[in-house]
Each structure stands twice: as C-alpha cells, then as structure tokens.
Amino acid sequence: MLNVLRTMIARGSRSLTLTYFLRPNSHFGDFISTSRNTKGSIDILKFSYLIQNVCTITPESGVAGMRKPYKDRQDVFDVKDLNSKEPFSQFTTWFEEAKSTPGIIEANAMALATATRDGVPSVRMVLMKGLSKDGIDFYTNYHSQKAQNLDENPIVSLLFWWSVENNQSRQVRIEGKVEKLSQEQSENYFHSRPRSSQIGACVSERQSSAISSREVLDKRKEHLESQYSDESITIPKPDYWGGFRVVPHRYEFWQGQTNRIHDRIVFRKPQTGESIDASVTFQGNDGWVYERLQP
Ligand SMILES: Cc1cc2nc3c(=O)[nH]c(=O)nc-3n(C[C@H](O)[C@H](O)[C@H](O)COP(=O)(O)O)c2cc1C
16 A cells, blocks of 8 residues: 555545555554554655554545545635625625536535425425525425414525535525415416426325325326326426425525535624624624624
C-alpha cells in the first residue's frame, strides 16, 4: 500500500483514491504506524495532508468521520452580501444559482414538513412549481396524508438543500402558512404536464392509502391510456388533484463554512408590538426584519 502511496504523492495525485488501498477494517492508527516503520522518504507535509483527507472520507471512519469542506473564510455570507433587504429576491438569487450549477439536480426539490392538529410531524419531498412574491407553489393529491395534515394545520416548513462537491452547501428554511390554489391555477398547471403525468395523477386516486398490488395501478393506467389514446381528447383534471401555496413568514439562509462557523441570516416578520433590538436586528424592506443567528 505504501508503495502505491509514494507513487501517488510523487505524481501529485488526489488523496481520495487512497481509500481503495486501505485494508478493510483498518484504522487510521494502523496507517500511521505502517508508515513510521518504513524507511521511505515521504514528504511529511504532503503525508499529513493526505492523512487528513483520507481520514475524513474512509469508510472505516464511519458516518461520524464523514466531513466535507464547504466555503472558506473569504467566502462568508454576510448581511452586506444580501442582494436585497427582503427575502424573496435573495431566495430567487440563490435558487437561480443552484439551478445553473452543474451537479445540482432538481434544485426545485424541497422537503415539506407538515404536522397534524396534535403536532405529529411528517416530512416528504415535493417539487416547487411556482415561485413569486406571493408564495411558493407545489401540486399534489388532496386525499394524501400531507393534504389531510394541511386541512388540520396549515403551518408548514420547507427546506431546500443545495450542495456542490468540495465547494458550497446552502440550505434555505422557509416557514409559512398554506392556502389552496384556485381550481383554475391547478387546471392550468395540470394541462401543462406531459400526458403520462396527467394519467399518473388519475391513476393514484387516493395517494397515501393502501392498495392491494401494483397490478391494480397498472390496470388503471392501461385503461386510462386507451380511453385517452386520441391526443386531441383533453384529460380532465381530477377534483382531488391540485396545488397549494406556501405564504412565507420566515426565511433562513444558511451557508456552510469549512470551520463549521456557518452563516445564518434570517428574515422574519416581527411580532405585533415587538420592540426591535437594533444591535442585532435590522430593518428590511416590505415589513421584513433580518438578523444573523449563531451557527
Ligand atoms: C424529489 C421528489 C419530488 C417529489 N415531488 C412530489 C410532488 O411535487 N408532489 C407530490 O405529491 N409528491 C411528490 N413526491 C412524492 C412525495 O415525497 C410523497 O411520497 C407523496 O407525495 C406522498 O406523501 P404523503 O403521504 O406525505 O402525502 C416527490 C418525491 C421526491 C423524492
């Protein structure tokens, strides 16, 4: 293994590949002692660099050892870096950056957390399908578990996470209240989808309810496909399918720092009558205030 290591140092290879040469179940300590016992001439600086990097990613370190570099000190996200004093524009900027960053797939995917009337939480991914100053839209089945939760308790939390290998990790947490989109908005979006997705929505009549087998779903799909084989026939939107809009009252922008002193900037609507402590809380636009949180 050490010969391989020497060759790789000489060639300036990336340390990541080294993990392949560690024995299964070997430990960091084994690795060091192996190297100490040899009379090889490994550059100690390069060696410690390699050790540091190998340690953070070897499977032997387990999940506790998984650690990715994020942004460095010079890339902090500070209040002076906000491109707007209200959160919608800031969110749009980060979202557009995520959308155009290679390696980030489905930048519009977000975790949606709901809770029952009694506070029992539930979280799942959905796709953001509308973004405006009025709110963030997603579409689903009104019979689903999430929709039942929303009937009981309209307060939700959304989470976006955009991460790029060895570069940056950003998270946006949004809290808000949901409202149903109009039938017209849902119709428009439904008919903008590919026909196969429209049929898919019709197949899953009671999303989140148990069904005896996949065959039942496949049979429904075949039936609908033959019913609507003529593409000039409009597939009607089922009444149980449509959109929700999350109207945000809090946004938190989080950007990871390698030293774990992460940046967190929150925009929130102040409570009625709240006295603002100007040493930590700044007045934004459109009724928002913003502040930095301890990481
Ligand atoms: C990336 C991703 C995007 C998804 N987008 C949606 C969506 O836009 N609408 C939806 O109803 N389900 C979507 N799902 C499926 C949901 O996560 C979930 O399984 C389904 O909505 C049922 O959730 P519920 O039982 O909590 O209501 C998505 C799943 C993933 C992994």
